[in-house]
Amino acid sequence: MDTFQALVLDKENEQTNLEVKNLTLDDLPEGDVTIQVAYSSINYKDGMVGIKNQMVGSYPHVPGIDLAGTVIDSADGSFKKGDEVIVTSYTLGTGHFGGFSQVARVPKDWVVSLPKGLSLKEAMILGTAGLTAGLSIQRLEDNGLNSSKGSVLVAGATGGVGSLSVDMLAKKGYNVAASTGKASEAEYLKKLGAKEIIDREEITDTDGTPTRKKKWAAAVDPVGGQTLQYILSTLKYDGSVATSGLAGGVAVSTTVLPFISRGINWLGIDSVQCSMEIRKKIWNRLADDLKPTFLNEDIVSEVPLEEVPGVLEEILEGKVRGRTLVKL
Known part of the structure; x- marks a missing residue:
């Protein structure tokens, strides 16, 4: 050219x-x-x-x-x-x-x-959002998550990372709860495989409560802020949350209580500088067992x-x- x-x-x-x-x-x-x-x-x-x-x-x-x-x-x-x-x-x-x-x-x-199993178009339907979703699921599973542990919450579920995470997790047999501020998108999320739709206001921490009723075996969090505060307070014992975004803000107010009383894990997800070894592993999974159903x-x-x-x-x-x- x-x-x-x-x-x-x-x-x-x-x-x-x-x-x-x-x-x-x-x-x-x-x-x-x-x-x-x-x-x-x-x-x-x-x-x-x-x-x-x-x-x-x-x-x-x-x-x-x-x-x-x-x-x-x-x-x-x-x-x-x-x-x-x-x-x-x-x-x-x-x-x-x-x-x-x-x-x-x-x-x-x-x-x-x-990788074999993906077209160029499918690779970009996934893109950084798919890589981030795949990294999140990999880290959660590395920290003990499996489908028998209980429900997995996906925050910001209509966004790129959220939508792909819902699809991937549902395909893997997880019971997925999807949070969104868009009530009109409930059917979309159910089609992707979500079993439960939750209004984002219900998972927003407004009072700084450090521990609440245990609900989630794990969570995918591309939101941060007060949403992450709520997730940390509601993870089950030995549960994990994989955080990859800041659409809800960068400030997070919490205490050590959920960490030392429930043994929870707060996992940071970096798709920018992660090693090529991990990057290739996730792309191969995205072409195989994590390949979304609705590309x-x-x-x-x-x-x-x-x-x-x-x-x-x-x-x-x-x-x-x-x-x-x-x-x-």
Whole structure:
């Protein structure tokens, strides 16, 4: 390609603009592997970058923390022209040009070969959200969770991590309770496999109670804040919560009581810098036993590059359900 399209975030005189522009290969940052991007996906973090201009290393910048596509050039023997690959995390889309571009160039150490069992489109329906959901379930199971232990709560269940977690857990035979602030999405969550729908206000800690009635064997928490406070107070003995997000705030007020009286585990989930060994393990599971049942229109919408800015606004406002793909 002599030229290709990308969504470029630029800044001039303290004013930022986000628009589709034509770029050339010379505009791309240094890297070992050049990829023709088939799909990217839209995440909450992309909204923080593209709309709030947070975590941007320098301008001009191409956002997009996910991409899947085909290698068109490689300076490293690990990959060759024609290989189908996935790139997520690290500084992709923050300090390094990201996936909202028809062509991307990245370091070889960021690249994962597309596992057998996934298409490029399916890989981006999963994306960082799917990787995070998979990491959460892996950590919960590593800490003793199995389907006989009791119900698993998924907070923020209509978001990307939440929707995919509900689907994956239900497929694995877990009894899933899904929390949402959108009563209209109850049928959607039930279709994904949730057995119980809970209004998010019911799992919000407003009085600082350190321990409540034991309810959950485990929880997937992409929300944080007062939601996490409530979860910590209601985990069963030896229960675990996997926290991966901050949509509900970064501050968490708790005490040592649920930890020392119930032996609970608060597990931090990092999909950005986790090792390549773990990353490959989770992607292989996402292509196998954790592959969601509904990798289709039930959980996915698809937009062209020109419509991405509007979706970034909506995801920050909590108006996006499931996953939104960008077809490059």
